Amino acid sequence: MRIQCIHAHFDDFEFVAAGTFERLRRRYAGNFRAEVVVCTDGRAGHHRMSPAETSRVRQAEQAASAAIGQYAWHCLRRPDGQTFGEARVLSTELLASLWKCIREFEPDYLICPPLPYDPLCGIHPDHVTVAEAVRRVAYLINVPHAFLEEYPAPLESTPCWIKTPVILHAFDGYQGSGGGADFGINVTEVMDVIAEESWCHQSQIREWLPWVARHGIEPPADLASWTRQLSGRMSRETARLANAFPIATGQVLETFTVSGWGSVADVGRLEIDFPGFQWSLGGRDQVLRRQAGWAEA
Numbered sequence: 308m309r310i311q312c313i314h315a316h317f318d319d320f321e322f323v324a325a326g327t328f329e330r331l332r333r334r335y336a337g338n339f340r341a342e343v344v345v346c347t348d349g350r351a352g353h354h355r356m357s358p359a360e361t362s363r364v365r366q367a368e369q370a371a372s373a374a375i376g377q378y379a380w381h382c383l384r385r386p387d388g389q390t391f392g393e394a395r396v397l398s399t400e401l402l403a404s405l406w407k408c409i410r411e412f413e414p415d416y417l418i419c420p421p422l423p424y425d426p427l428c429g430i431h432p433d434h435v436t437v438a439e440a441v442r443r444v445a446y447l448i449n450v451p452h453a454f455l456e457e458y459p460a461p462l463e464s465t466p467c468w469i470k471t472p473v474i475l476h477a478f479d480g481y482q483g484s485g486g487g488a489d490f491g492i493n494v495t496e497v498m499d500v501i502a503e504e505s506w507c508h509q510s511q512i513r514e515w516l517p518w519v520a521r522h523g524i525e526p527p528a529d530l531a532s533w534t535r536q537l538s539g540r541m542s543r544e545t546a547r548l549a550n551a552f553p554i555a556t557g558q559v560l561e562t563f564t565v566s567g568w569g570s571v572a573d574v575g576r577l578e579i580d581f582p583g584f585q586w587s588l589g590g591r592d593q594v595l596r597r598q599a600g601w602a603e604a
């Protein structure tokens with residue numbers, strides 16, 4: 308089992324997929340590789356620290372989270388080796404860099420943010436750009452010479468056949484849950500790990516996010532109060548989906564939508580591959596109907 312999460316910022320992973328990764332890690336143990344790719348270097352996201360210091364702090368925070376979750380991570384790098392300060396522009400460099408990092412990891416499942424489902428909902432531009440970029444490179448994953456200008460292929464090299472992953476969309480807090488979800492992973496039993504990993508992002512949860520004042524986050528005093536705050540947030544988010552997911556009160560789900568951007572998912576395999584897997588009401592039929600449409604194309 309190889310799973311890759313590609314997202315815009317430090318901490319995005321912890322808020323959408325950390326519990327799913329932890330449940331997978333526990334199930335597959337040694338037969339598991341997990342990677343988190345952060346498409347920006349964090350330099351733009353703090354109100355007091357300099358951009359260079361912010362980037363250093365953010366990378367140290369992600370490394371601390373990765374040590375707890377035992378996943379690999381890196382900032383996305385441009386073809387010239389530099390990181391991206393922001394991901395607002397859908398540049399050829401962004402596409403080429405994503406293409407390369409997906410090919411190198413060759414995941415079975417790739418998790419990324421969704422595109423907006425509703426023109427009236429708010430967005431974070433970096434999230435939408437990353438989503439659009441993943442969509443635009445998905446077909447090219449197994450095209451060896453797709454970005455020859457950025458990554459010139461050596462002459463007479465033998466192209467490798469690269470597996471195209473199933474691409475799943477994570478929940479996006481900027482858009483809310485109005486778009487629904489196809490399935491959820493019950494992460495209640497690993498809530499403590501999600502809290503510990505996200506607690507590593509001190510410059511965000513105690514400084515930046517309260518300062519931005521768009522996320523309803525109160526600066527937590529300690530890990531215990533952060534765990535309570537985060538559990539409350541995730542439970543309320545899950546409760547908003549109560550009509551879509553028949554789950555007991557107090558349970559917490561990370562939710563996902565199945566796209567056809569990459570390989571078309573085998574729904575039976577999804578049920579088997581993910582521990583704590585639960586379809587939303589009608590979710591299985593909804594995915595099968597969608598897939599029937601894709602197959603016609």
Ligand SMILES: [Zn+2]
Pocket residue numbers: 315316319431434
């Ligand atoms: Zn983000």
